[in-house]
Amino acid sequence: MDLDYQWLLLALPAVFFMGWAASRLDLRQLRRDESASPQAYFKGLNLLLNEQQDRAIDAFIEAVQHDPQASDLHFALGNLFRRRGEYERAIRVHEHLLARADISRDARERAQHALAQDFMKAGLFDRAEEAFKALDGTAFATDARLALLSLYERSRNWLPAIEVARQLEAAGRGSFARRMAHHWCEIAQEAEARGQDERAEQALQQARQAEPHAARPMVMMGQRLMRLQQAAQALQVWEDLMAVQPDSFALVAHDYAQVAREQGQVDRALTRLTALYQRAPSVSVLNAMNSLQDDALQRRQALMAHISQQPSLSAAQELIRERLLTHVPLDEPEIERLQQALATAAKPLQRYRCAACGFESQHHFWQCPGCHGWDTYPPRRLEEQ
Template identity: 75%
Template sequence: MEFDLQWLLLALPGVFLLGWVASRLDLRQLKREDSASPQAYFKGLNLLLNEQQDKAIDAFIEAVQQDPNTSDLHFALGNLFRRRGEYERAIRVHEHLLARGDLRRDDRERAQHALAQDFLKAGLFDRAEAAFKALEGTAFSTDSRLALLTLHERSRNWHPAIEVARQLEAAGTGSFAQRMAHHWCEVAHEADARGRHDEAEQALVRAREAAPQAARPLVMQGHRLVRQGQHAAALKVWDELMALQPQAFSLVAQDYATSAQASDGVPEALARLESLYKQAPSVDLLSALNRLQDEPARRRQRLINHLSNQPSLSAAQGVIRESLSTGVPLTVPEIERLQDALATAAKPLQRYRCAACGFESQHYFWQCPGCHGWDTYPPRRLEDQ
């Protein structure tokens, strides 16, 4: 017993010594690995900041090979591949991350989101949709729903887009009423194209319910009534548009005048157009007014007044057309108004434009102030090209 204890006491210091040596070797190995990985990482970051993406990718690949368990390096590498348009390589990087069993939950969700973006950029919309849906209930729920909404719109899948917009609005992301109104209008447009007119009517009703102040449903409803020959009903719809969205009414001003003539509602339409023109004058309203105005003198005076307040080529052309059609020569004040309108319209064309970057200037430059290129300005103004 004494013999065994003696040998045990002698062996203990040796065991402690071997353990100390082994720990020092492990620490040195760990330090070498830790120093090698950050060195390659910072090298890649420096190259990336210097816009040397090819060399940065090589540095990040080296860092990943030295420490394959570092997820941040994988994310950096995958994002670089996506930015360069190498979507297949980005997908492989993020799929490799998702295949790791030791990946933390937040990193797994981050990798799933990155993979969904890879699919979207690569044009793999079906796979992108599935990847974004897999993020429901995660920290990326809002981002994934916004991406899904854009994806459905690009694919013209209007009913799924409406559902996603509703979910976003219910989650407090913001108001998507106008967007949903556009979705329902697109549904109505496609239904009319297929001859499903009842379905189109219902879609426009839903559009009005989604956004009562929206202009597009009223514009479309009026046009549908015109195609059905119901001009008086179309005027009532567009009268509502005039009250709700006076700026947008210019989109249907010409059609409004046509329907007024077809339904014997010229006096009432003329009065409403004149009232709106005083609030928000535009060339479209001016043309609609003159279409309903029978007296050439009043049409001509309205055009001159418009030129005085808002010089435009369309109004100038109208004055010349009225003079030619009636045979009444232009007066000196009218010619002056035309000259002012032509000068205003010609001013943007009296410029030089850089052929390299598009920078425009009234003066010719041998070196472009925008891109600093030499001899990039053609020696001809825009109106001569």
């Protein structure tokens, strides 16, 4: 027993020394890891500021390897992957964060929001929809609803878009009435294409209820009534449009004049068009007026007055056409060549341009095909702006 105690007394210092040495080694390793992680992080940040994204990603991957528990590094890495278009890698990073049990509730919600954005960018709309819906009741709820609204519009899923817009209005995010009116108009167009006349009528009524002063529902309703040969009702709708959206009336001015002539209401229509033209001069309104005016001299005088006020190539073209029709004593081939030249010069300007992104088109769009904004196309062509 004495011998055993002696060996025990001799072993205790050795064990203590070995434990102390091991702790020192672990502490040194920990210090090296802690110092390596910030260095890699700051290196990645510096590369990112210098717009060297490839090298920045490598640096952040190194930082994550040194400190796998650092959620901020994972977020930085995932966002970089998304910006680079590497959506699968971004999804894996954010799914890894969500799978961890040691992150806070705020970090988990942030990871869920980032994952939803990854799915959206990758075009995985079904998964993006589920991911955004999972954010209901969180700090990202409003951002998620705005993203859902954009998602539903891009996928042309109009009824859910209307519901989300109503939720945003109820949450105090401003008025979405005009946007909902466009949604109902899209539903009406789709219903008409399928021959569902009653559904189309209901959708247009819903559009007008959503935003009584919106131009598009009145334009579409008047055109629909004209196709259904309900001319008197079509005229009334377009006269309402003339009162509340005089600029947008230019889109249907020709149809209005045509229906008015068919209904024997030329004088009334001419009076209203003249009053509108005085408030909001437009070549489209002027042409509609002249189509109802039988006096050639008055048509020419109106065109000359417009050209002196607004030197428009379209108006000049109409003036030349009038002179041709009334046999003005000029050489007709010369006038025809002049008309062709004016038509060629006017064509690039007879376009609509999105005020948000600059996308141009020969046709007016209620929703820009480029940036998907609503009502970003002014109802006037480029030559009148």
